[in-house]
Amino acid sequence: MTSIKPFQLEDLFNINPVNLDPLTENFNISFYSQYLNTWPNLFYKSIESTALPQDEVISGYMMAKTEGSLFKNELHTHITAVTINQNYRRINLASKLCLQLEKISEVQLTLFIDLFVKVTNELGRKLYEKLGYSIYRRVIGYYGKSMPLDRNLVNDDIDAFDMRKNLPLDKDKKTIRDHGENVYVLPNEIVFL
Structure with missing residues (x-):
């Protein structure tokens, strides 16, 4: 069963299987940390439950930020990364992560989402x-x-x-x-x- 949870700094030790995708850009720790500190509600992960909670698997994550100005019609949410572990593809996880971001962005009153x-x-x-x-x-x-x-x-x-x-x-x-x-x-x- 999949659940969406906030990303934590220690999750960086467990996302290598997700980041192995050649189309996924990898960042340094300070970049991830900046997103966690500045836009914590826009950085979250999908978790696959197992019989033992300590064996939960990160199946994907969404990393986004808010930027621009409402006055200039540019206030938006920007998707920096959305990626799924290759073992969990084709089950709509990327769509689920994107739809979650859409809900958050509507509450934050941004004009659009871009990537x-x-x-x-x-x-x-x-x-x-x-x-x-x-x-x-x-x-x-x-x-x-x-x-x-x-x-x-x-x-x-x-x-x-x-x-x-x-x-x-x-x-x-x-x-x-x-x-x-x-x-x-x-x-x-x-x-x-």
Whole structure:
């Protein structure tokens, strides 16, 4: 049986099986700690129960933050990482973690949820589309090693789609757009303070 619980700092010792996914970005301890201290309600894990409580398994986790300004129509929740242990995939855990984040974000009165997904990650993109996300823009060179200078130099291997789902506070749907895959931006053009 799956349950969702707050992430704890000591959980970092138990997430290696989750982080082994090649599409999951791994961070240093201070990065995880910052999220735990600043946005504790947006950092949680899914747990699989076993016969013995000490043998519970972390099957996945969600790490998100709130950023932007309501005044500028940019107040949103950003998914930094959502990942599932490969032994627990295809049972809707990622959807469950995303839907939990949506509930929290609605209570916190953010306008939308966004995330970056690699252009080549078709499974991820389809999952988010199924949950109601759409492509807002293509970020050229987002996953590259150097800052790109030409927004028209597309490369599926290092580009990302910025995907969004508007929330009830955005009644007029100002935070989403149609055909966002045709809007190209550079990483340094994405600023939320």
